[in-house]
Amino acid sequence: MKAPDVAYARPRTLDEALALLAEHGEAAQPLAGGQSLVTSLNMRLAAPGLLVDLNGLPELTGIAEAGGVIRIGAMTRHRDLAASPLVAERLPLIAAAVPHIAHPAIRNRGTIGGSVALADPAAELPACCLALRASFVIRGLTGERRVAADDFFLGLFETAIGPGEILVAIEIPVPGADAVSGFDELARRHGDYALVGLAAQGRRDGVGLGDLRLVFFGVGDRPVLAGNAAAAVAAGGVKAAQDALAADIDPADDVAVRGATRRHLARVLLGRVLGRMTGEA
Amino acid sequence: MENEQRIGFTLNGERVRARVAARQHLGDLLRLEFGLTGVHLGCEHGVCGACTIRVDGRAVRACLMLAVQADGAAVETIEGLTESGEIADLQDAFHRRNALQCGYCTPGMLVTAAELLAETPRPSREAIREAVGGNYCRCTGYHAIVDAIAATAETRIAATAEARVAASVEPAEAGR
Numbered sequence: 001m002k003a004p005d006v007a008y009a010r011p012r013t014l015d016e017a018l019a020l021l022a023e024h025g026e027a028a029q030p031l032a033g034g035q036s037l038v039t040s041l042n043m044r045l046a047a048p049g050l051l052v053d054l055n056g057l058p059e060l061t062g063i064a065e066a067g068g069v070i071r072i073g074a075m076t077r078h079r080d081l082a083a084s085p086l087v088a089e090r091l092p093l094i095a096a097a098v099p100h101i102a103h104p105a106i107r108n109r110g111t112i113g114g115s116v117a118l119a120d121p122a123a124e125l126p127a128c129c130l131a132l133r134a135s136f137v138i139r140g141l142t143g144e145r146r147v148a149a150d151d152f153f154l155g156l157f158e159t160a161i162g163p164g165e166i167l168v169a170i171e172i173p174v175p176g177a178d179a180v181s182g183f184d185e186l187a188r189r190h191g192d193y194a195l196v197g198l199a200a201q202g203r204r205d206g207v208g209l210g211d212l213r214l215v216f217f218g219v220g221d222r223p224v225l226a227g228n229a230a231a232a233v234a235a236g237g238v239k240a241a242q243d244a245l246a247a248d249i250d251p252a253d254d255v256a257v258r259g260a261t262r263r264h265l266a267r268v269l270l271g272r273v274l275g276r277m278t279g280e281a
Numbered sequence: 282m283e284n285e286q287r288i289g290f291t292l293n294g295e296r297v298r299a300r301v302a303a304r305q306h307l308g309d310l311l312r313l314e315f316g317l318t319g320v321h322l323g324c325e326h327g328v329c330g331a332c333t334i335r336v337d338g339r340a341v342r343a344c345l346m347l348a349v350q351a352d353g354a355a356v357e358t359i360e361g362l363t364e365s366g367e368i369a370d371l372q373d374a375f376h377r378r379n380a381l382q383c384g385y386c387t388p389g390m391l392v393t394a395a396e397l398l399a400e401t402p403r404p405s406r407e408a409i410r411e412a413v414g415g416n417y418c419r420c421t422g423y424h425a426i427v428d429a430i431a432a433t434a435e436t437r438i439a440a441t442a443e444a445r446v447a448a449s450v451e452p453a454e455a456g457r
């Protein structure tokens with residue numbers, strides 16, 4: 001199908017972009033990599049009056065470390081995450097996740113900002129950001145605010161980014177020297193959205209794992225922090241965590257698979273990832 | 282901020298201009314305005330890969346980029362890549378190994394394969410499968426495609442090694 005009629009602007013500065021969004025209100029929509037938005041336009045699932053293209057904004061690019069925080073510009077493409085030595089060294093969780101996102105040509109255009117702003121519940125990067133305790137830098141005409149990952153993902157395709165606001169960057173506290181992460185997902189075909197996925201971040205604590213954040217994706221309306229399972233690891237190991245997981249997730253039946261199947265797959269995935277992280281595998 | 286805009290870009294090495302509607306994707310512009318029908322359209326939502334072309338040196342889905350976004354960019358289609366001879370060896374390997382039947386997936390498959398080989402000179406069969414997994418082929422069953430890409434990688438590595446030997450001999454000869 002073909003996209004509906006729409007206007008287009010490519011602002012040169014962030015302020016100009018924000019002014020356009022303010023002026024056109026609900027009708028205006030930011031365009032990042034377009035790998036989800038243009039799809040929706042072509043399928044006529046979205047019909048904005050104005051596309052505000054973020055591709056010309058220097059304020060939204062770059063990956064840099066300063067003051068114990070790694071700041072990733074919202075327009076950083078999946079491809080650039082994969083190619084970044086800083087990400088490979090400091091954020092192995094993200095480095096492990098990126099190859100699972102779609103296919104090379106889509107990773108060449110799609111951005112981390114677009115991925116978290118879209119908040120597809122089966123997407124990899126929102127889960128990684130939640131596991132890594134990221135903070136989201138959001139700019140509006142009246143100024144800038146930061147939202148913690150725990151308060152950012154509000155529901156199905158819903159985030160804390162308000163109307164007229166633009167996500168500028170994602171800030172991630174640099175994991176310590178004793179940090180350990182794990183990532184895996186199950187999909188019917190490599191590159192498809194996951195049936196179930198798990199992003200895990202913690203630190204080595206003697207023979208066990210401390211400060212463990214287990215974030216499942218594909219099992220709810222947003223990335224789900226499995227607090228019971230994480231607590232159970234410390235108390236009783238992998239098996240205990242798998243048993244406790246039932247209290248954390250409650251996937252619904254859908255056209256792809258039954259909820260019970262997803263629940264089972266999540267349990268299997270948890271065993272695999274924790275096994276690798278603790279060396280028990 | 283209009284529904285129609287004038288753009289200028291490099292298309293297969295030539296400067297071109299066009300007046301485009303913002304709603305038009307790049308695939309349609311290339312096919313309808315420039316007659317580059319090697320840009321195949323299957324799904325128009327990023328899934329099939331038939332429309333994969335090269336923009337600023339990178340493989341992208343022509344159906345997921347707006348034509349207006351090509352302003353100032355360097356766009357290459359299968360027609361340009363064929364004419365320049367850049368992927369002649371890959372095309373030859375596809376031909377020899379029967380890696381195409383109806384040919385619908387082929388232009389996108391070639392652009393994808395060319396990028397893989399540029400970044401990973403000797404990809405494993407697994408890596409080749411992963412790369413072309415984003416391009417649907419409903420005819421070949423993929424084995425011949427994987428073979429053709431793997432064979433091209435080997436040929437190129439052998440050619441580079443030969444060139445290196447030749448280069449290391451030459452300066453010594455010249456120095457005599």
Ligand SMILES: Cc1cc2nc3c(=O)[nH]c(=O)nc-3n(C[C@H](O)[C@H](O)[C@H](O)COP(=O)(O)OP(=O)(O)OC[C@H]3O[C@@H](n4cnc5c(N)ncnc54)[C@H](O)[C@@H]3O)c2cc1C
Pocket residue numbers: 029030031032033034035036037038039054074075100101102103106109110111112113114115117118120122123124125161165166167168191192193194326327328
């Ligand atoms: C075939 C296919 C397979 C895919 N598979 C996967 C997959 O397995 N996993 C996965 O995670 N993704 C997948 N994707 C989606 C891809 O990763 C997208 O690139 C990503 O979800 C959206 O990023 P984008 O930059 O393309 O954003 P766009 O499509 O441009 O925008 C997405 C939404 O976010 C808003 N937005 C974007 N940037 C900002 C910003 N800075 N501030 C405020 N709002 C903003 C837009 O207005 C829009 O509503 C797939 C896509 C395709 C076509």
Ligand code: FES
Pocket residue numbers: 321322323324325326327328329330331332333342343344345
């Ligand atoms: S037509 Fe572009 S991916 Fe199918």
Ligand code: FES
Pocket residue numbers: 380381382383384385386387417418419420421
């Ligand atoms: S050769 Fe027919 S789709 Fe691939």
